[in-house]
Amino acid sequence: MKTLDEFINTQAVLKKVGERKFRDPSWDFITADTKILTHGIHSYPAMMIPQVARRAIKLWGKNAKVILDPFCGSGTVLVEAKIKNINSYGFDINPLAILLSKVKTTPLDPIVLREYFRDLKKSIRRRLDQFEKGQIDVEIPGYFNIDYWFKPHISKQLVIVKEEIWKIKDEDVRDFFKVAFSETVRYVSNTRNSEHKLYRIPEEKLKDWNPDVYETFVKYSERNISKMAEFYSIAKDKSAFAKPMYHNVLEKADIEGVDLILTSPPYGDSKTTVAYGQFSRLSLQWLDFDYKLIRAIDRISLGGKPVKSLKHDIPSENLNEVIHLIAEKDEKRAREVLSYFVDFYKASKNLDKILNEGGYVVFVVANRTVKGIRIPTDEIYVEIFESFGYEHEITYVRAIPNKRMPHRVSPSNRKGETVETMAEENIVVLHKSS
Ligand SMILES: C[S@@+](CC[C@H](N)C(=O)[O-])C[C@H]1O[C@@H](n2cnc3c(N)ncnc32)[C@H](O)[C@@H]1O
Known part of the structure; x- marks a missing residue:
């Protein structure tokens, strides 16, 4: 392990902002293209940027045989592990995350994809033409609130596209086109596309909202095929596996022998921070x-079940302090915040069991502000892992240059009520001694 002095000497740009904590602009990757390879085939809230994952693997996964991302989301870490030819596992409770992670890490020959795509376009076009001429009718599916989120003729066209994709026999190819379909669903719906939560386009604007389902699907498919072509050229010969698994990190996991845990966990409960379930619901x-599984996502997400009292056994002075300060202003909010850390502590114990001695845990996490009180989530993570005997190696603070992470978000969807979140995140590095 490097000493702190060695870190500082090798990286002159570091600015000390706390105990073993440094602001390091070289982690910002301001001008980097974050949509390279299959990273760019589908949007997802609070994605880790590939450059951060890549550098973290290089620094702390040099000799790793197995990497785990226990909150894998859209699979950024798994893609980067695959191109480094390192085996990886990913956990998530969102089935969309599992689909995206699988497709992004499965190299498919773009020549084959283009052949499938030619046939697919033809069959979709033929049926859409028949539909437009009134020669066939299509039944709108009974999804919850479908007429609120989609115009009827849009739903009917989506049914046609979907049925043609579902006819593809090769499962990997079918899943590949499901990803473009999912992006299409999101785009052509009545939701405001710039938001991760489900908000409907205002009535007066909805009148003029007439997206072209076919063109949208074709556009996303073409983009995804070219992204896959980039990935395929690098990953086709890599034998390492990437296994995304539908798994709740609060439950005991069935894997072992992990050398690096690299992850960006949710930074708070899904009700008042990022609602992954809401983002994915229509897709x-x-x-x-x-539908029951879909509705459950936000409930079983970290902090989804509020604790009943402020008593806890989490070994963190920082946590005690902020919970106390928030409770003075609002006891219910204090319990909501605590519930996230109660779950995180439970998850951490499970992760500790999986990690090999000598391994690293790297968290990429932002600190949020609740009731005007900044929660030092990164430091609370450190205290938790120190209580397991881990050593805190370093924390880098990076700016979040792009706008995907709003600086102000609305808690509980209450209109007009916003809280400051963050424009910086921390890369927290912990080492499990051998
Ligand atoms: C910040 S996102 C991860 C984004 C990911 N790094 C990427 O690049 O796309 C956090 C993820 O944690 C997942 N999550 C929340 N609670 C979970 C739990 N109890 N078990 C497993 N995953 C969970 C969410 O569904 C979400 O996909």
């Missing part, structure tokens, strides 16, 4: 996932 319905 998941169109992808035929069970």
